[in-house]
Amino acid sequence: MGELILTTFDWVPEPPRGFVRDIRVRWALEEAGLPYRVETVEFGDHKAAPTAHQPFGQVPWLTDGDLSVFESGAILLHLGERSPPLLPADEPARGEAIEWLFAALNSVEAASLPWSLCIFTGDTESAAYRMFDDFLKVHRLKHLEPVLAAREWLAGTFSVADIMMADVLRLVDRFGGLADFPACRAYVTRATTRPAFRKAHADQLAHFAAGDEARR
């Protein structure tokens, strides 16, 4: 592995602090015990200028020597392929971790993102909100609940799938969406009490607090 550099925003306003997606990468790097440093791009209108590193103007991206990777899912997979504590090397556990990594994004977050955007904009009386609330709770969390009640981690041992799923569910929990799903809540607690998460979370908060200082 080359030198690892994580790029995130120089600063964000208060509400997203603790939830900016660089936390997924910080968390994985802490779990793997990999050294890295942080570089920044300027935050403006919720995004940076699109570049070859990130065509949509978002963060994070990771450079690993000559390689540059965007999309939090692709970054976790990249790190997992190079670090056994993040991704089991053998089938079927490896495949299970990868399918749950995709499921966290494309089954659960695909439902929780529009749901949380409606809540964030105060639009909880609309037909659209009710559709997304049903999509998230009836079609996703109701099925995830027995899975998480029956196992500690999605692929048997802790993996990048749990970093992704717990981070997705953590935002749902922030908006009260896990009230009827105790196994999902217990899973979020299991994941976020790990020392690597706590370190990553504290580091993100400290990073943006330093951004406040720099802006003064």
Place this chain on the structure above:
Amino acid sequence: MGELILTTFDWVPEPPRGFVRDIRVRWALEEAGLPYRVETVEFGDHKAAPTAHQPFGQVPWLTDGDLSVFESGAILLHLGERSPPLLPADEPARGEAIEWLFAALNSVEAASLPWSLCIFTGDTESAAYRMFDDFLKVHRLKHLEPVLAAREWLAGTFSVADIMMADVLRLVDRFGGLADFPACRAYVTRATTRPAFRKAHADQLAHFAAGDEARR
């Protein structure tokens, strides 16, 4: 590779035909020239009963000998790792294909799914629809347009990233969302005129037509 079995619904109503996600897997299998057979689960209330194969009660899933994989993204990656025409073996092209596979799902489809659900339910006057329309067009397609104007395929050569991105954009195009993005439209045309897509598409339509016969 073991025997490949793709599982999809036995039948679906007219509107989603040609767009059921098993087409992503059929298309990849045709591109790779891999033999496979199709099994079915009963369609009811837009999903099947959740099983160990698919915890959310969706399709498709793929079994490869003793392995069972769900999530269309994970299935494409599984096939790509076993078939060089679907995923370049060497960096940086391999990593580019994987990050764009995630981007198709978690950047573009994350925006196009709520947008298309609003249109599908006739909810195009709401604040939620306007938010998702802006999310899709201003924050995603506007940035994807110059990328697709500058290259034939996302990772240099055709890969699973193009199967996923073209399938996601194809549904946006069906609802008129690519009108202002000519490079995105040209890309969809490039991808869907490939013989492997045409075969996959015809096979899906024939499969569900056979389901009509069986229901009579």
